[in-house]
Amino acid sequence: xxxxxxxxxxxxxxxxxxxxxxxxxxxxxxxxxxxxxxxxxxxxxxxxxxxxxxxxxxxxxxxxxxxxxxxxxxxxxxxxxxxxxxxxxxxxxxxxxxxxxxxxxxxxxxxxxxxxxxxxxxxxxxxxxxxxxxxxxxxxxxxxxxxxxxxxxxxxxxxxxxxxxxxxxxxxxxxxxxxxxxxxxxxxxxxxxxxxxxxxxxxxxxxxxxxxxxxxxxxxxxxxxxxxxxxxxxxxx
Amino acid sequence: xxxxxxxxxxxxxxxxxxxxxxxxxxxxxxxxxxxxxxxxxxxxxxxxxxxxxxxxxxxxxxxxxxxxxxxxxxxxxxxxxxxxxxxxxxxxxxxxxxxxxxxxxxxxxxxxxxxxxxxxxxxxxxxxxxxxxxxxxxxxxxxxxxxxxxxxxxxxxxxxxxxxxxxxxxxxxxxxxxxxxxxxxxxxxxxxxxxxxxxxxxxxxxxxxxxxxxxxxxxxxxxxxxxxxxxxxxxxxxxxxxxxxxxxxxxxxxxxxxxxxxxxxxxxxxxxxxxxxxxxxxxxxxxxxxxxxxxxxxxxxxxxxxxxxxxxxxxxxxxxxxxxxxxxxxxxxxxxxxxxxxxxxxxxxxxxxxxxxxxxxxxxxxxxxxxxxxxxxxxxxxxxxxxxxxxxxxxxxxxxxxxxxxxxxxxxxxxxxxxxxxxxxxxxxxxxxxxxx
Numbered sequence: 289x290x291x292x293x294x295x296x297x298x299x300x301x302x303x304x305x306x307x308x309x310x311x312x313x314x315x316x317x318x319x320x321x322x323x324x325x326x327x328x329x330x331x332x333x334x335x336x337x338x339x340x341x342x343x344x345x346x347x348x349x350x351x352x353x354x355x356x357x358x359x360x361x362x363x364x365x366x367x368x369x370x371x372x373x374x375x376x377x378x379x380x381x382x383x384x385x386x387x388x389x390x391x392x393x394x395x396x397x398x399x400x401x402x403x404x405x406x407x408x409x410x411x412x413x414x415x416x417x418x419x420x421x422x423x424x425x426x427x428x429x430x431x432x433x434x435x436x437x438x439x440x441x442x443x444x445x446x447x448x449x450x451x452x453x454x455x456x457x458x459x460x461x462x463x464x465x466x467x468x469x470x471x472x473x474x475x476x477x478x479x480x481x482x483x484x485x486x487x488x489x490x491x492x493x494x495x496x497x498x499x500x501x502x503x504x505x506x507x508x509x510x511x512x513x514x515x516x517x518x519x520x521x522x523x524x525x
Numbered sequence: 526x527x528x529x530x531x532x533x534x535x536x537x538x539x540x541x542x543x544x545x546x547x548x549x550x551x552x553x554x555x556x557x558x559x560x561x562x563x564x565x566x567x568x569x570x571x572x573x574x575x576x577x578x579x580x581x582x583x584x585x586x587x588x589x590x591x592x593x594x595x596x597x598x599x600x601x602x603x604x605x606x607x608x609x610x611x612x613x614x615x616x617x618x619x620x621x622x623x624x625x626x627x628x629x630x631x632x633x634x635x636x637x638x639x640x641x642x643x644x645x646x647x648x649x650x651x652x653x654x655x656x657x658x659x660x661x662x663x664x665x666x667x668x669x670x671x672x673x674x675x676x677x678x679x680x681x682x683x684x685x686x687x688x689x690x691x692x693x694x695x696x697x698x699x700x701x702x703x704x705x706x707x708x709x710x711x712x713x714x715x716x717x718x719x720x721x722x723x724x725x726x727x728x729x730x731x732x733x734x735x736x737x738x739x740x741x742x743x744x745x746x747x748x749x750x751x752x753x754x755x756x757x758x759x760x761x762x763x764x765x766x767x768x769x770x771x772x773x774x775x776x777x778x779x780x781x782x783x784x785x786x787x788x789x790x791x792x793x794x795x796x797x798x799x800x801x802x803x804x805x806x807x808x809x810x811x812x813x814x815x816x817x818x819x820x821x822x823x824x825x826x827x828x829x830x831x832x833x834x835x836x837x838x839x840x841x842x843x844x845x846x847x848x849x850x851x852x853x854x855x856x857x858x859x860x861x862x863x864x865x866x867x868x869x870x871x872x873x874x875x876x877x878x879x880x881x882x883x884x885x886x887x888x889x890x891x892x893x894x895x896x897x898x899x900x901x902x903x904x905x906x907x908x909x910x911x912x913x914x915x916x917x918x919x920x921x922x923x924x925x926x927x928x929x930x931x932x933x934x935x936x937x938x939x940x941x942x943x944x945x946x947x948x949x950x951x952x953x954x955x956x957x958x959x960x961x962x
Contacts, residue, residue, distance in 0.1 A: 351871055351956045372876055379873025390868040390960065394569035403869075406562050407878040413562065451872075 300381065300458050300491055301327040302348065306357035309340075309347055309514075318343045318514040320357075325507070327362075330485060330492040332505035340514040341495040342387070342463055348493060349382055349461050350374035361459065379404075383452035385462035387495075389444045391451075393437040397429055400436055401450035420454035427480055441468040442477075449477065453484055460485055462494040466501055475500055539927035546934040550941040554888070557881045567885045574861050578890055581854055585894025586901060588847050589936060593902030593929050594909070601910050601923030603826060609744040609919050610818040612683050615792040615800045617641065617649060617807050620814045623821045630661060630789040631818055632919070633671050633745045643766075643784025645813050649792060650777055652806075654799040657682055660766075660779070660787035662757040665715040670705045672715050672750045674757030676776040679791060683742065690737030696756040696765070696775060700737040702747040704918070707735050713750070715760060731760050743920025758785050852943050855887050859947040866951050867959025880948045887944035892937065899925070899933055 302325045309318040318340040325331050333341050346352050348359060350366040351374075359366045361381065366374060378384075391400045402420035405413045424432045427446040429439075436447055445468055452460055465481065466474035478501045485492045494501065502508050510518035530538065571578055610631055618626040619639035628634040650658040659679030665672040677692050680700055690709045693700060701707050712732045733752060741747055753775045755765040764783040767774045792815075794800045800817065807815040859866075869879050906923035914921050 346957050346960075349871070351960075353955065375870060375873055375876060377873075378871070379875065382873065384871055386868070386871075386960065390864070390871075392566065392569050392865060394572050395565060399565055403566075404872065404874070406566060407874050410560070410562075 300362040301325060301360075302459075302491065302493075303360040304348070304357065305360075307347065307359060308356040309343055309352055310354075310356075316514055318347060318511075320344070320516060323509065323516065323519070325491060325493070327491055328486075328489045329506040330482070330494070330504075332502040332508040333493065333495045333511060334497060334502055334508060335511035335517075339511040341511050343514070344511065345461055345463055345493065345495050349384060350378060381457050382459045382461060383455060383457040383490075385448050385452045385460070385465045387464040387467055389436075389448040389468075391436045391444060391447055394435060396433045397424060397436055397439065397443075397447045397450075398432040400447050401432075401454055403451055404455055416454060419456070420450055423450040423453050427477075442470070442473045445469060445477065449481065456488060458490055460490050460492045462492070462496075464496055464498075465494060466496065466498045471500075474498060478504055539931075543927070543930055543934055546931055546938055549938040550888075550934075553884070553941050553945070557877065557884050561878055561881055563878065563882050563885060566882055567889060570862055570865065570882070570886055571889060574858070577858055577861065581858060581890050582894040582897070584854070585851070585891055586898040589895045589898025589933070590902035590905060592936075593899055593925065593932060594905040594923075596932060597902070597906040597923040597925055597929055598909055598913075598921075600926070600928060601906070601921045602913070603829075605743065605914075605919045605921035607819065607822060607826070609742075610822055612742070612744075613791055613818045615794065615803055615815060616818055617645070617790040617792060617813050617815045618788065620811060623814070623816050624825070626789060626814075626816075627818050627821055629663070630791070631744070632917075633663070633673065633749060635663070635671070638788045640786030640788055641790060641813055642786060643779065643781035645807070646784055646787060646790055647779060647781040649790055649803075649807060650779065652803070654794050654796075654803055655792055656795055657791075657793040658777070659791045660754055661789045661791065662754045662787060665717055665757065665760065667713045667715055667750055668706055670702070670707075670748050670750050672699075672752055672757070673746075674752050674754035676754060678776060680739070680751055682793060683746065684739045687740045688737045689740070690735075693736055693753055693775070696753045696759060697731070697733050698736045699733045699750050699752045699756075700739060701735050701751070702739050702749045703741045704747040705738075705750050707750065709735050709738055711735050715750075715752075731756070741920070745918030747920075748918045754787070848939060848943060851891070851940065852946060855890075855944065855947040856950050859883055859887070859951060863951065863954055863959045864962045867954070867956045867962075870956045871960060876952070879951065883948040883951055884941075884944050887947055888941060891940040891944065895933060895936055895940075899929075902929075 304320045304323040306322075307318065307320040308316060311317050333344060335341055343352070347355055350359070350369070353371065355367050357367065361377075364377065366377065369377060392403070398417065398421055401424055402417045405416045408416060421432055424447065427450055429443055429446055429450075436444055439447065445465065449465065452462070462481070466477055469477060478498075481492070482504050484490070494505070496502055508520065509516050533541065610627075613631050616626065616630060618630070619641055621638065625636055626638060629636040629638050646658065646660055649655060657678045659676045659682070662674030663671065680688065680692065688700060690700070699713075707713055712734045714732050733756065739747070739751070755767070755775055758765045763785040765772060766779040766784050768780045768783055771780075792800075792803060794803055804815040804817065807813050866879055866883065869882070903925050906925070910921040910923040
């Protein structure tokens with residue numbers, strides 16, 4: 289029976305050991321012999337398109353089946369869990385921000401940000417909605433009830449961020465969180481994101497091409513052809 | 526258990542069966558949706574893919590409406606036809622096809638049938654077991670209304686004594702069926718023959734006056750104009766059934782010697798069981814034939830029941846094909862929002878929640894389609910039965926009854942079970958693949 293870290297453990301350290309993801313034809317898409325991240329730190333992943341950045345993020349989130357090796361979050365080896373248990377683990381520990389927002393267009397901003405209120409216990413619903421509203425307002429969204437299909441790209445991204453932050457998870461995984469924003473908005477969102485995760489002690493892993501965002505990370509890794517080629521503090525070119 | 530069931534009233538049995546049929550849906554719904562607040566999401570998905578959803582709902586509507594309206598119409602038609610023989614306990618005609626005789630007498634179809642002699646009629650009329658023996662005479666018409674000659678006793682029997690206006694008192698007076706195109710007090714001249722083949726003016730000297738109107742009977746007799754049988758015979762230059770010294774008499778008793786003949790005699794016996802004795806007594810080879818119209822129709826319905834059984838098998842097959850089509854459609858439609866389901870799974874939504882969203886979505890479409898289908902089916906059955914009633918004169922009521930309710934609930938429950946499959950199908954897809962779509 290694999291050990292599962294309790295939801296109360298805020299800020300988890302992660303260790304990837306001999307992690308290999310293969311494509312349908314057996315080709316290696318990602319190979320990480322060892323990568324360790326301390327709890328409460330932030331990691332930026334960068335590299336050229338097709339390098340395996342999103343695959344690595346999905347792998348860390350336990351979204352990919354049949355991954356070889358081990359991915360420890362705290363004491364929990366995510367790869368030893370069944371799909372249902374990985375889903376449960378994500379529900380308890382991992383907040384996700386997707387590159388394409390992946391919002392429910394016909395729902396309002398607040399309903400999207402508090403999406404998990406639909407399936408958490410009734411006792412937690414009111415607090416979750418309240419917290420999501422506070423985050424949305426803090427992120428500068430004026431009309432929290434507006435359907436998200438009427439919002440700009442920047443506003444939609446903020447709703448997606450609020451959705452990830454609303455449940456106060458110990459891990460935050462973000463895929464190009466600033467890609468659709470202009471410089472000013474991207475910097476503003478970066479400030480908010482960093483402030484939030486530091487304040488909450490969350491572990492943040494983000495895939496990005498955004499130099500400003502990467503430079504604010506505690507550590508960065510560069511991926512090329514599915515392999516880590518550089519692992520250090522990001523230096524602005 | 527069987528005894529307990531048998532002791533329940535028909536209404537209780539129908540109610541219990543309805544509960545039993547909807548139980549699977551309630552159980553699935555309760556176990557799948559319990560504890561979730563998913564309706565904002567389900568309604569958002571329905572709205573987002575409204576085009577395909579409306580098409581799907583229309584298909585379900587059509588399927589349910591057709592099934593329910595055909596079932597209601599078939600049942601209504603059967604009941605309507607059966608009810609139209611209520612006042613025709615025992616019929617005596619010349620030997621021949623019983624069905625043909627029923628068509629001519631009960632349904633007033635213009636069919637040539639041979640006549641019975643005055644001797645037979647007077648023998649029946651005088652029989653100790655007979656309360657009423659009514660001769661019929663056909664052949665004339667007014668517009669589309671057939672003119673039927675008979676006796677006042679039969680009219681009283683047919684209308685249960687509830688004639689508006691009054692009964693005829695002379696052979697120049699008539700009582701009309703509720704749908705006949707005349708009013709009380711109006712005069713009319715009978716045409717020789719029926720409908721299109723009638724000869725206007727053939728009986729120009731015989732202007733008759735309407736003095737009464739029958740209540741609705743729900744049979745072709747509602748279109749008829751009823752006159753004393755003596756009038757029909759007199760119009761055609763025949764003896765009027767009575768001896769010359771009693772020419773003004775209307776109705777029984779008739780004189781065999783002056784009786785021109787009748788195609789059919791309607792008999793009402795003192796006791797129900799007497800009908801069987803009378804049937805045997807007046808079924809005479811080459812002379813007369815006595816039979817129960819309801820029994821003949823019952824035999825026809827038995828044949829129809831066999832056809833219905835064969836059709837039921839076909840109907841079950843059709844429904845199975847429909848169910849497969851619905852299932853395939855649901856799986857195809859649910860692929861439309863594979864991305865949304867993958868997002869939920871990636872965010873850590875419990876498997877049962879994703880399952881509940883899909884199941885609720887499918888059930889919403891099916892229930893909306895089935896409800897609209899039930900409404901359209903009821904409307905179609907009502908409209909078609911109205912036109913068939915107008916065409917045949919037989920009152921056909923096709924309201925939705927427990928049979929249709931049971932069909933509806935069975936449909937919902939079968940679909941509730943089938944809707945689990947698209948939900949299972951979503952979990953066969955990879956989350957990452959769904960997110961990248």
